[in-house]
Amino acid sequence: MQRFLVAESESPDDRAARRAHTGQSSGESYADTLRQMAAGAEIILCQPADAGQPGFSPEKLGAFDAVFLTGSPLHVYDDTPEVRRQLAFMRAVFASGTPSFGSCAGLQVAVAAAGGRVRAMPERMEAGFSRRIVATEAGREHPLLAGRPATWDAPAIHGDEVEELPEGATLLAGNAVTRVQAVEIRHDKGVFWGVQYHPELSLGEIAIALRRQAARLVEAGLAEDEGEVEERAGVIEALHGDPARRSLRWRLGVDGELADTDARRTEIANFLRALPTIDRRGAR
Template sequence: MSVRFLIIEGNIRDVRESYRAGTGVSPAEGYGNVLLGIAGGGSYDILNATDADASLPKGKMFKDYDAVVITGSALNLWKQEPESMRQVEVARAVYRANVPFFGSCWGLQVAAVAAGGDVQPNPRGREMGFARRITPLAAGLKHPLLAGRPVSFDAPCSHLDEVSTLPPDATLLASNAVSQVQAAEFRFEGGTFWGVQYHPEYSFAELAFLIDRRMGALMNEGFFANEAEKNSYVADLMAVGANPSLNHIAWRYALGPDLLDADQRVTELRNFIEIRVKPHAFSRAA
């Protein structure tokens, strides 16, 4: 059995190319590679859903995939730009196809709006680097998406906006002090979405790239006092990502096993694949 993923790329072309120049892959390619690593193989197609001429590969429909996953994005849904609203319509089509559906950060927000929710700028500001003390709620403690997560955990993150209003048919699974909606399940027109506001797919190197790329905004918002401070932080992230046993860096930034251990970091993705994607693939192949 070979699992087939569709990755919906949330970024416009210029951002995709900038990302590829800095990391070697686009966000969708990086996400797809992580999913294949967890699944133990398979394949993925990419839909650049911001593009006006975007389409699935010839002859393919959403129902032909074992899972659809939406990446993060630098866009803002509350602006209602065409590049964003195209993705909302794509998400509605995925719901109707009743395919296992997942998204991180922007992906959660797109799925929320598609199902009747709303997204607005977070009044508490940007959550960048690591989302701290994410706490599963009563529903989350019993939900398979968060199976294996403790009563409080940290995760990589990067976002300015948040789901401000849940869709009518939704279950809130986890929150923290910065964003009420950190994990949720949405149901719409026959389909079910699992998603998180954080980024279980991110490596430390990817997070370091994003922080470096957004230096100006982060300095203006008080995350760093100067460029040297930012450079030191980025270098530390790169170092501990390459060697998680660097205890002095882990101690400096309060990085626990939920962040340093790659298997723990991708908990939600592994749960999604094992609980929803692989059974769907088996049933489709039967």
């Protein structure tokens, strides 16, 4: 039986706020996705950014088949105790050699832990969907992106981005908004695969996220007012309920790569499929 560790870096208040809106924390949502994709796997959640949490040594982390890092409001360029604890956890993951995968802030944590840099996005953000993602030459041959077409869209909501990749990283995909959309990092004994977008999220969760950040989206110039955000969130929510409905796909300008659950989760499925081939010395 496979054992997966899901590390959520939300603060207790952030987890409570997300549960109030969606019924689950980011980690709980991620765990549900993994249960659907890897039937029978044992999935354990942890909160490495929280004060007073039991530590995870490389030896303890080595008992897991994979570690998953969720999205979060965490900003890894802030020198806070929460960020320091999260980065220490990720360095232990790398030291353990356990393969790891991360989305959005999870990618940013891995980048910073391996020596790269993350920044607030200057005068822009991605909200709802990341559009026209394109694989690099290395990405077209990498198993993380197997099955992706020449260009694709994905669920996304973020205002931070990778500024500089660490040594040992390979850029796999980007778009016009954010240069780093997918990456592999080899650091210490570990291998990390990550994406800036959210393959684990449902369209319903994206709609909720837009509603929660409506004021910020208006401030960023992505919408004229909160009513416009609500209208868009409503269409996304409707597509969640009826993903094959052509009129909704047309209104949002999306296709099956984003509307279909299995296609949306491509990178997670590829990571799970590749786990037996990723050894603990950092070689694929």
